[in-house]
Amino acid sequence: MLTLHFILKQLGRLGLHILFWCGVLLFYTYFFGSGSSDMSYVLSFSLFLMPITIATTYVFIYKLIPDYLMLKKYALFGLYSLYTFIISSYLIILSIFYGLIYLSHFEYNNMAPVSQNLLFVMIGVYLVTTIVSAFKLLKLNLKQVENTSKLEHKILETQLKLKEQELQYLKMQIHPHFLFNTLNTMYGFSLKKADETPEMILKLSNLLDYLLYQIDKPFVLLTDEINHIQDYIALESLRFNKTLNINFNIENIPETSKIAPMLFLPFIENSFKHGVLKQGILYIKIDLSFKDHMIYFYIENTSESSSETKSGIGLENIKKRLDMLYKDTYTLSILNTKGTFKVRLTLKTEDTFENQ
16 A cells, blocks of 8 residues: 555655756756757757667666676676667667757758767767666665675574573573582481581572572673682582592682683582592592683593593583683683593683773
């Protein structure tokens, strides 16, 4: 259904076209009137050329350029352009005969000097066609760039939403996995009615608070992450009691550095879950340091002497999260040799990204 806005838009467009061709007619009268005082002849000759110029121009801007040139059908564009040139040239030749026969009555000297020369007449017509076609081509290219930009923006938005959904899914996997191991430990203590159970509940409460209110944030303070790592280690220390020898070294950690939540805990959890007691003791060493906007994390634990690296849900998820959050800004190596499982992770901190 036609709307008032559409009708007004089309009328405005028609008005602009009429105004433009009136300007071309004025140009023709000036161009072909050079050296001639017979304005009646010049105006009639220019009016005769107008339909030829308009038809040739519209063929180019509404058919040849959008349907062939913009679609990179260069052979067809060249072929149809040649056809258009031949037909329009024939009509331009007719315009000269029109000036000679009908306007000057076979008196060659009565013709306007410029209209006597076929080359000049063709230059006048094709100059207008070339200028309008160049403007149309520029307009189409700008529109294509704008459409491409919009499409790329939509693709990036879609990819971002997919990444966010995937990240949320990975976090949801981490939560039950982490909670299952912790609750399983508490269950064992409750069966023994151990005195440490209230302390474990308090530690777990802190961790749950972290999971519920901090994990959904894209980044948290590195110091907060360390505090909850220490709570987790405290819970596991109560479970292992005297069978655990753990050394957690922290060095040069600034108060403002940020990191993705739950990034180190899966590695630490994995060391407890898959670690092997050697001579009745599980040995775990953790180093966490900061230098030049880089975080250096290292953990090793005693394990079975095997060249195969054990990788549970937690480690697989953390690799995916690292690819999503720290793509091309981290290095991760996992090695299990000579009875020692080692993980080394280096990554840029969030405050580094904000300063770039």
